[in-house]
Structure formats: structure tokens, C-alpha cells
Amino acid sequence: MGKTIAEKIFDRHRVDSPFGDIQVIRLDAVFCHEITTPVAINDLIARGMDRVFDPEKIKAVIDHVTPAKDSKTAMQGKILREWAVRHGIRDFFDIGSNGVCHVLFPEKGFVRPGYTIIMGDSHTCTHGAFGAFAAGVGTTDLEVGILKGVCAFHSPQSMRVAVHGQLPPGVFAKDLILALIARIGVNGATNRVIEFSGEAVDQLSMEARMTLCNMAVEAGATSGICAPDMTTVDYLWPFIKEEFASKEAALAEYRQYTADPDAVYADSLEIDATTLVPVTTFGFKPDQVRPISEMAGEKVDQVYIGSCTNGRIEDLRIAAGVLAGKTLAPGVRGIVSPASPAIFSQALAEGLIKIFMDSGFCVTNPTCGACLGMSNGVLAAGEVCASTTNRNFNGRMGKGGMVHLMSPASAAATAINGTISNSGLFHREGPQ
């Protein structure tokens, strides 16, 4: 019987199968940030088990609230920092070199096809874009991951999502994933790995595939996953060129993490990319999605461009392209957070930062910031934000605030008009 990508990865990492459906797998990487890791560290200390399974395989970053905004966040950073030093964790990223975990770690080459990765963060599914099995876990799973390098999962059940045709101009990976979540609901993929395939996915850059996999969890999925191809190899080449004689050799190796033609899926659905339009959310759940054209005219107080969903260089290029020569509508606050130092530098070099600043945007350091409503742009009660992030939950960006999720292009157009708007990149009007 054929196998899915996730099943192939599990086969190569299984260390135990204590109860039928439960598989304990070996981890290739454990990612850590300062919000969920300190409690795990403190618990390990309290149990007299302050050890790590392999300091080379642990990567840590202070990213959610950085620079620290108060004594409590300063203490979270301090606990992580001292732990990294104590255990010789060399890949630890602090102020000056830090950025949003799911943007920074792939950029450093820490994710490879076939890897197994956990992190105490639900958007760990992002890394499936590389053909890895990457799942968000709670603090206790993280704790055991740090200590033993293993994690327990149910045998992976996959949902195949085939996206045919090409995305129309002005329609992005963000619109595609929102359309999928709208179709299957916020628990439509619970306990499933969403395996993305089809022409539209093959054509996406690694950045866009990360946007796609990033929001798999908003449909309840354990992970999103894309088969590795030449796009994956090209992205990874600076990190793997010592390992392989050529890109073709790397691709041949990574191709083992492609689903068999007779793989068995728990669910399967098809999406016609050519019918998609730019969309946004309207309520407090990510499956409450409407075409932008139906929401046009809704006033916003703030526009946020950043996060692990859409804070990458490609996103900044698209947003700056829409903003160039224009200014923010009166009364609208614009905030952009390039998601890593490399992206910030690149955006500076390309003149994108100047475009943002000239249009009236505030540019912040790389951090999660406003995305989770802890710093750098928290909403007041009754305020509305157009945001390129991934969660519109009640209170997510500030108690009493409303968040409309959308692509960077739509967010930039909304900033200019002060009301929810389609960008000029999109031409065809009308509902899906």
C-alpha cells in the first residue's frame, strides 16, 4: 500500500509504538521561544532534570515580545537566555539577531525535507512547506522533547488538497488558505496532516508555501506539508551545497519524501485556483471568510503587515509595490514588522523601508509584536485592524478589538483607502 509524505517521515523516525495507534518518534529539531519554554525549563529544574537531549538540535529565539516590554517579559527572556548558555545551545537568537521563529529558523537552514520538528507554538506547521513533519505542541511535549528528543503522535492521517490551475494576479497564498479554511471550517482538518499539491502549489515560492502551511492549524490540522521540489532545493542550496554534488542530487534524495501515487488519504479535496478571489475574515473565527469586494467600505483604524504568516521579503515587496507613491488614509495607523533581521536589511537595500516610511507606516524591529496583542500595536476596545496575521480571535490583538485577516496586497490597499479594499493587482470583480 502506498504512503503519504507524513507516513514516510514517521517510518524513518519511529522509536516506539506503545499503544496501537500511538507512535513515539525521534526529533530532528526542537524549536523554542520565550513564551512557552520558560515554564518547561522551570518544571525540568523542579524535577531535578535540567538537561537537554542534544544542544545542536535545539534552536531558541526570543521573538514574541522583544525588546522586553516589562519586568515579566524580561524575566521570560532571561530564563531562556541563561538556559541556552547553561546547556551550550549555540543557535540561540537574542536582540540584534532575533526574528519571528517560523521565519527565522527556515531562513537559517534549520528545516530540511524529511525532518521531524516540534515547538511549543501552534504555527510550527509552517515548516511543513519544506516537506518536513512539523507540529505545534504544548509545554509538556516540549519539555519531553528537550529532555529526550522524542514526541508521541497518533499515526498521521492525511488530507489531500489539490489546487489546480494558476492563482489569478492579485490572489495570493493567503487568499488560497483562507478559502480552504472557509470551505472546511476551523476543525475541518483536526488530527489530519494537510498535504498540499497541484499546479498552483508547485508554482508557489517557498515564502508562499510557508504562508499556506502556516495557517493549516487554523483548520485544526496537525501540520501542513508540501512535497519537496527544485524550489525547495534552490532555497536550501546555501546550506546543503557541501552535502550534495549538485542540486539534482539533492532533489533525488529529497524526492523520497513525495507521496506514492496509491497513498491512502483520510480525505481529499480539489480547489480550482482560477476561481479564487482576494478574501478577508469578518468575525472572530478564521473560517468566517468573505470576498474583499463584499466587505469593501468597512473602516479600519490600523493596518498591520508582519508575522510568521506574511512578514517575509516577498510580502514586503508586494505591499510596498501597492503603497509606492501613496500615503495612508487620514486617521489610519500603519505598522510593518519585517519578520527577521535579514528581511529588514534586504528591505532596506531594496528601498522598501523608505516606501513604507514615506507612506506613513511605522516600521518596527523584527518581532511577533501586535500579532498576539502583547506589544507594538495593541488595539483599543472598538478598534478595527486589517492584518496580514493568522488569527482573528476575539481579543487577539487587544481586548475588544476586531481583526480582519488578509494578504499584504489587500492590507496595503486598505491602508491607503482607510477602508477594506482590493489592491489594483486584482482585476476581476465579483464573488467566488
Add this chain to the structure above:
Amino acid sequence: MKNFDGKVLFLDRSDINTDEIIPARYLTEITKEALRPFLLEDLALTGFNPAGDITGKAALVTRANFGCGSSREHAPWALEMNGINLVIAESFARIFKQNMFNCGMLAIELPAEVIEEIFTRFSGRATELRTDLQGGQLHFRDDGGAELTIPFTLSGFDRALVEADGWVGYADSRY
């Protein structure tokens, strides 16, 4: 093992997410105890009053997809710190459910019609629950003496985690 008996809190809504269970603004706390006053502070549910409704409860009954959203284990901890070690729902988000068992807590799934029956008969009344883990039965009893017994099943792994008081204890002894 933790306590799974006591008074029941009813939350009649689906898709209650972890931001509602414990808002992100409290994620800067580094002890579980500090989360206690903030459980369900942002829950959008008409008639629910976090200040009065939580005290003294030991179990929670709710609808579908409980615990969706962020992976924060602060959600089960905030429940645990308020004495609630058992959640009964139609379904759970994966990470939340795993976090519950990883902490040695119980997350029990029951069919929609059974959940509906529990709500119809007990919601709005002072209700006590007794959990028979070995026998796989939940005994509900309201202050008027009405009773209902409902069977449940646990996977072998989930049961082992509850008995080991969580995944750290289980994994440390085996891997």
C-alpha cells in the same frame, strides 16, 4: 492521580479557543499558580460570569472543538489551578487534548446527542459528577436527585498518561 469528581461547569458553545480560556496577555506569567484568577476571562458567552461561575467547580461540560487555536498549555493549567481536571466535550482541538493528558488531566469525548442530553437535563442546575475511571463511567446527579450514568472509553495511551500523572513521568521511565 488527579481528582475527577465534583461540581460541573456548563459552557454551552462550540469552538471555545485557548485565547478565551486564558488570554495571551497572561502568557508572561512563569508560574501556573499566577494564571488562576484569569481563567475564561475573555469567553464570549451570554450569561457567563467568570468571577462567580468558576469557583468550586471540578469538571467542565461543553460542545465541539474545545481548546482550538494557540498551543498554549496555559489553558489546561488555568483549568487545573481552578480545580478543574476534567473536560467533557463533543470534540477537542488536537493540541489541547494532548496537553490535557500530558498533564495527567482528562479530556473525554462523547457523541453530540449524549452531550445534548447532559445539557438538556443538567445545565442550569447544581450538578455533581463522579468519575469511575476503571469502570469507564460518568455519574451525573443534580440537586433534585435526578441521575444519569454515561459510559466513556479512553485509549490505552491516554489512560497510561493519566495513571502516570502525565507525559514527563511516562516518558522518563521509558525513553
